[in-house]
Amino acid sequence: MSATAPTAFNARPSGRASAFWQRLRSGDDIAYVITLTCALTILALAALLVFELYMNSALPREKFGWSFLKGTTWDPVAGQYGALPFIYGTVVTSALALLIGIPLGVGAAIFLAELAPAKVSNGLTFLIELLAAVPSVIFGLLGIFVLVPALVALEPAIRAVLGWTPLFSGPFYGVSMFSAGVVLAVMIIPFIISISREVILAVPTEQREGALALGATRWETTWDVVLPFAKKGIMGSIFLALARSLGETMAVTMVIGNEAKIHQSLFAPGYSIAAVIANNFSEASDALERGTYIELGLVLFGLTIIINGLARVLVLTTTKKGAS
Amino acid sequence: MTRRLFIVNAALVAALTLGAASAQQVLINAGGATFPYPMYSKWFDEYHKKFSNIAINYASIGSGGGIAQVTAGTVDFGASDGPMNDTQIKEFQDKRGSAILHFPTVLGADVPTYNIPGVTAQLNFTGEALAGIFLGKITKWDDPAIAKANAGVKLPSNNIVVVHRSDNSGTTYIWTDYLSKVSKDWATKPGRGTSVDWPVGLGGKGNEGVSGSIQQTANSIGYVELIYAIQNKMTYGKVQNAAGEFVLASLAGVTAAAAGMKEMPEDFRVSITNAPGKGVYPISSFTWLLIPSKIADPTKKKAIKDFLVWMLADGQKMTEALSYAPLPKAVVAKELKAIDKIQ
Amino acid sequence: MLSLRRKAVNAVMLSLTGVCTFLAVGTLLFILGYLFFHGGTSLTWDFFTKLPTPVGEPGGGMANALLGSAKLLLLASCIGIPIGFLGGVYLAEFGGSSFSFIVRYVTDLLNGVPSIVIGILAYTLIVLPQGHYSTFAGGMALGVMMIPIAVRSSEDFLKAVPVSLREGAMALGASRAKTIFTVVIPAAKAGLITGIMLNIARVAGETAPLIFTAFGNRYWSPGWDQPTASLPVMIYTYAISPYADWKQQAWSAGFVLLMLVLMINVFARMILSKRGQAAR
Numbered sequence: 001m002s003a004t005a006p007t008a009f010n011a012r013p014s015g016r017a018s019a020f021w022q023r024l025r026s027g028d029d030i031a032y033v034i035t036l037t038c039a040l041t042i043l044a045l046a047a048l049l050v051f052e053l054y055m056n057s058a059l060p061r062e063k064f065g066w067s068f069l070k071g072t073t074w075d076p077v078a079g080q081y082g083a084l085p086f087i088y089g090t091v092v093t094s095a096l097a098l099l100i101g102i103p104l105g106v107g108a109a110i111f112l113a114e115l116a117p118a119k120v121s122n123g124l125t126f127l128i129e130l131l132a133a134v135p136s137v138i139f140g141l142l143g144i145f146v147l148v149p150a151l152v153a154l155e156p157a158i159r160a161v162l163g164w165t166p167l168f169s170g171p172f173y174g175v176s177m178f179s180a181g182v183v184l185a186v187m188i189i190p191f192i193i194s195i196s197r198e199v200i201l202a203v204p205t206e207q208r209e210g211a212l213a214l215g216a217t218r219w220e221t222t223w224d225v226v227l228p229f230a231k232k233g234i235m236g237s238i239f240l241a242l243a244r245s246l247g248e249t250m251a252v253t254m255v256i257g258n259e260a261k262i263h264q265s266l267f268a269p270g271y272s273i274a275a276v277i278a279n280n281f282s283e284a285s286d287a288l289e290r291g292t293y294i295e296l297g298l299v300l301f302g303l304t305i306i307i308n309g310l311a312r313v314l315v316l317t318t319t320k321k322g323a324s
Numbered sequence: 325m326t327r328r329l330f331i332v333n334a335a336l337v338a339a340l341t342l343g344a345a346s347a348q349q350v351l352i353n354a355g356g357a358t359f360p361y362p363m364y365s366k367w368f369d370e371y372h373k374k375f376s377n378i379a380i381n382y383a384s385i386g387s388g389g390g391i392a393q394v395t396a397g398t399v400d401f402g403a404s405d406g407p408m409n410d411t412q413i414k415e416f417q418d419k420r421g422s423a424i425l426h427f428p429t430v431l432g433a434d435v436p437t438y439n440i441p442g443v444t445a446q447l448n449f450t451g452e453a454l455a456g457i458f459l460g461k462i463t464k465w466d467d468p469a470i471a472k473a474n475a476g477v478k479l480p481s482n483n484i485v486v487v488h489r490s491d492n493s494g495t496t497y498i499w500t501d502y503l504s505k506v507s508k509d510w511a512t513k514p515g516r517g518t519s520v521d522w523p524v525g526l527g528g529k530g531n532e533g534v535s536g537s538i539q540q541t542a543n544s545i546g547y548v549e550l551i552y553a554i555q556n557k558m559t560y561g562k563v564q565n566a567a568g569e570f571v572l573a574s575l576a577g578v579t580a581a582a583a584g585m586k587e588m589p590e591d592f593r594v595s596i597t598n599a600p601g602k603g604v605y606p607i608s609s610f611t612w613l614l615i616p617s618k619i620a621d622p623t624k625k626k627a628i629k630d631f632l633v634w635m636l637a638d639g640q641k642m643t644e645a646l647s648y649a650p651l652p653k654a655v656v657a658k659e660l661k662a663i664d665k666i667q
Numbered sequence: 668m669l670s671l672r673r674k675a676v677n678a679v680m681l682s683l684t685g686v687c688t689f690l691a692v693g694t695l696l697f698i699l700g701y702l703f704f705h706g707g708t709s710l711t712w713d714f715f716t717k718l719p720t721p722v723g724e725p726g727g728g729m730a731n732a733l734l735g736s737a738k739l740l741l742l743a744s745c746i747g748i749p750i751g752f753l754g755g756v757y758l759a760e761f762g763g764s765s766f767s768f769i770v771r772y773v774t775d776l777l778n779g780v781p782s783i784v785i786g787i788l789a790y791t792l793i794v795l796p797q798g799h800y801s802t803f804a805g806g807m808a809l810g811v812m813m814i815p816i817a818v819r820s821s822e823d824f825l826k827a828v829p830v831s832l833r834e835g836a837m838a839l840g841a842s843r844a845k846t847i848f849t850v851v852i853p854a855a856k857a858g859l860i861t862g863i864m865l866n867i868a869r870v871a872g873e874t875a876p877l878i879f880t881a882f883g884n885r886y887w888s889p890g891w892d893q894p895t896a897s898l899p900v901m902i903y904t905y906a907i908s909p910y911a912d913w914k915q916q917a918w919s920a921g922f923v924l925l926m927l928v929l930m931i932n933v934f935a936r937m938i939l940s941k942r943g944q945a946a947r
Contacts (some may be wrong), residue, residue: 027844035757038750039770046773075521107687131695133932135872137899141906171483217677247781249875258490258527283389283492297784308779365721379886397798535909555723556909
């Protein structure tokens with residue numbers, strides 16, 4: 001057998017040694033091993049991450065157990081570690097972000113998928129996806145110097161409309177859970193739009209045509225036929241956006257006020273899990289305190305895993321390509 | 325095509341690694357207090373101009389960060405305006421196997437700085453008024469507790485927005501140390517510390533973050549080191565000292581506070597807040613560099629020791645330009661002797 | 668005949684969706700415009716060439732942060748792209764079993780991890796044992812973030828290569844490896860390169876993982892084992908400060924960062940659409 005002739009995949013050469021050598025030279029096994037190693041490295045990294053988070057948070061987990069998540073006072077100097085204010089802030093700001101982002105996002109997705117001509121739709125979607133590429137710290141920059149002063153100016157108007165609820169009571173200093181929620185909404189809208197648009201586009205035209213043939217208006221077709229069909233995918237996009245907003249660090253810490261207390265009003269300052277880790281981790285003075293921030297990281301990790309998992313399942317079953 | 329890319333990549337890596345590495349550059353990493361940051365950043369810059377092969381990279385992460393990182397060994401020395409307590413000193417000893425030495429560098433002042441629309445006067449604050457504001461008991465600017473010390477100033481009846489530190493801070497330690505001395509309510513809870521359970525207020529990161537917050541928020545009040553208020557042209561008030569006078573933070577007031585100190589302890593840890601005497605500014609403090617007593621790398625050790633000597637001589641001449649008071653001569657002499665403790 | 672009410676609802680709701688789109692697109696244009704006017708117009712040459720000045724003294728620039736970010740991204744790419752790419756090759760070419768399903772699932776898991784948690788990981792695994800902050804730690808943290816993105820995009824683009832190309836190569840006698848490396852990968856070249864570019868652009872703006880790994884530096888950072896300044900962290904530090912000069916520099920830096928990221932994104936998608944494939 002010539003040394004330079006390409007070996008067919010299933011060739012069976014004579015001696016076992018030369019067979020092995022030939023297969024090695026053909027590179028298939030090497031390629032397989034190398035790429036497999038890389039795939040295994042990814043698994044190893046994920047396992048390492050979970051392992052490190054779990055092990056390094058052992059101290060506070062053993063000491064506080066579940067009361068860590070239920071306590072409301074965070075006072076490292078006194079040794080009191082109650083993480084509820086951070087969980088509260090994270091949940092509230094993300095909920096507000098979704099409340100603002102879902103109508104705007106799904107609305108824009110409907111426009112782009114149903115109403116806009118293809119070229120316009122592609123062009124505008126391209127621009128909106130650029131919004132998704134803007135780094136978080138830039139949203140924070142604009143948050144401090146543009147959004148917060150704007151909200152301070154708008155405060156009387158907001159209070160006039162919504163001031164009757166305890167959600168918008170109390171003094172407003174600009175930096176607040178409300179501001180953080182608005183910034184997060186701006187950051188997650190591109191994700192909702194991009195995925196929802198794809199999902200809506202994937203709805204078979206027969207469904208639309210059927211509804212229109214029965215006399216429905218464009219809107220009624222969209223609302224009563226298309227959206228229910230695309231429901232799972234849109235839900236998936238919402239979960240994805242939620243997962244992203246839970247982990248968002250920089251933009252939130254720059255506008256949320258960084259106060260570790262639970263307030264009823266959205267106008268009040270608050271704190272989120274990611275923000276407190278970013279602010280305090282490097283000054284944790286002992287292993288216990290450092291462990292508490294790692295435990296917070298574990299909590300955040302767990303939350304995003306669950307929500308991302310739900311998102312993937314929902315989106316994969318409604319679009320042909322998985323979402324990015 | 326990929327091969328060419330690879331070669332270009334490799335060349336870039338080599339260039340960046342080699343080109344940017346100067347043969348004898350000694351890079352020393354330090355981190356800690358934001359209180360003296362303007363002074364330290366000036367000092368390290370001047371020192372680098374004088375000895376261009378020595379670069380001291382100081383990160384202003386707060387006193388808590390300085391203590392934590394020097395204990396973790398991730399910086400060569402730290403800085404703090406709240407001296408390390410005995411537990412922290414013991415932890416350093418256990419973790420790093422040597423003692424931690426405190427070296428005072430300058431004297432500074434915490435000032436109550438505020439942003440009240442329409443008020444440009446320097447308000448007079450009594451200790452009780454400040455404690456009441458930060459406890460959340462005094463909620464409006466025209467509260468009698470504030471107004472009675474400021475006859476003639478028209479105070480609006482707006483809500484006070486308190487701004488404090490969100491990070492572990494020596495500046496907080498100085499402030500709460502003072503409040504604990506002038507208010508029993510404050511002393512019981514929240515008490516003194518680098519991080520306390522603040523009853524009210526927004527959190528800012530570092531002296532920089534607090535100043536920034538106050539600038540952005542109307543009707544706010546917070547505490548920052550004097551130079552931050554000056555550099556950013558912020559209004560700050562006078563504080564009543566133990567002798568009953570309302571004193572504006574100044575070099576004279578801070579120096580007077582240190583002069584009242586009887587004897588500097590051997591380990592240099594001392595508090596001079598609410599010092600007795602006339603002309604004393606009550607919220608004054610030393611600030612310290614935290615230097616391990618054993619430094620393994622001989623080049624770094626020499627560089628740090630040389631810097632300390634320079635700091636105690638030429639460095640002290642630069643403090644007044646940035647509104648920090650220089651160390652009393654007796655303290656300087658004691659420190660020069662203490663430098664020998666660094667092995 | 669359609670009732671007036673239904674017609675009205677139709678018109679109102681459809682216009683509302685247009686308003687939503689307008690708001691979304693308008694936000695991007697607003698961000699671009701604002702950063703341009705606040706940061707772009709006052710961009711000076713000093714910004715690119717000078718080191719930071721002492722606190723409170725105006726002037727200086729972010730030359731060290733620009734170089735620092737470049738080094739961090741270089742290291743991150745050297746780690747993240749090979750591992751991610753080869754992992755993607757595995758999933759696309761040798762995959763199909765339940766093992767591949769696990770790998771894909773874990774990759775998605777890793778993708779969703781908040782960047783601050785990755786920063787914690789790098790701190791406990793690299794900074795603490797080494798005893799100091801370093802460009803290396805920061806680069807590794809960013810590299811770990813690049814891996815899942817690289818896996819996904821590589822797999823997608825490799826799978827998009829028609830099976831007929833593979834079969835043709837193998838019919839001519841090429842081995843599996845040869846097919847992959849001389850036929851499939853070159854065919855997916857455009858997508859793979861744009862994937863790399865988008866990956867770098869995504870990670871270039873990450874701030875949180877750098878806070879406790881690369882730390883920060885007021886001077887140049889030689890080599891790889893010293894702390895280094897980086898553009899996003901400088902923006903953060905300067906933005907929350909009270910100094911007007913620093914805030915101005917934060918705007919300039921924000922503009923530079925945004926321009927870099929957006930230009931890479933636009934360029935990448937242009938390459939993709941030129942090749943006739945859907946930009947994703």
